[in-house]
Amino acid sequence: MSGQSPEPAGTLHGVPAAPGAGLAAQLGGLLQRAARGDQAAFADLYDATSSRMYGLAVRVVRDPAQAEEVTQEAFLEVWKTSSRFDPDRGSALSWILTICHRKAVDRVRSAEAATRRDTSYHQQNSTIDHDATSDAAQASMEAQRVRKALGGLTDVQREAIELAYFGGYTHTEVASMLDLPVGTAKTRIRDGLIRLRDKMGVGQ
Secondary structure, three states, rough: OOOOOOOOOEEEEEOOOOHHHHHHHHHHHHHHHHHHOOOHHHHHHHHHHHHHHHHHHHHHHOHHHHHHHHHHHHHHHHHHHOOOOOHHOOHHHHHHHHHHHHHHHHHHHHHHHHHHHHOOOOHHOOOHHHHHHHHHHHHHHHHHHHHHOOOOOHHHHHHHHHHHHHHOOOOHHHHHHHOOHHHHHHHHHHHHHHHHHHHOOOOO
């Protein structure tokens, strides 16, 4: 035969991404290996869970483009904080989906807050929450750290990450803009996320 057929989306080395003790154990192992800096393990984890994470995100934010952004933000958080996963407190999939759900809810709340500011500026201005201001400042500082770390990526990884993470483009749009197959664009984004964590010194 000239080649092998690609594995269906949502599989892990040929294992369907469906609930089960076997898959749960595999995902847990991959997450723990990713916490130790195993890039191949994170790549497998990404491939095995990205469809489910996107599905959760799109149900919450109700917008496919924003759901892709949320999914990428969630994976960056998973990669940065994977050392915090405790298998005794729940499954890896549950832990990952919780991060994704929180990111999606934060996106919805942010959009709602922006709408309130636009339609009722004075009312919103009189009830500014100090914690919200602090969170915004912290998010800005984090973004600066990420941008600095981007300098350590390869040109192709940085280009893909900047379009997806900062430009807000979907995988399909990134692939079209870079004249790449969608799968290649996803791989560059995923690998870029891996190197971002390394450059930012997270988990070391």
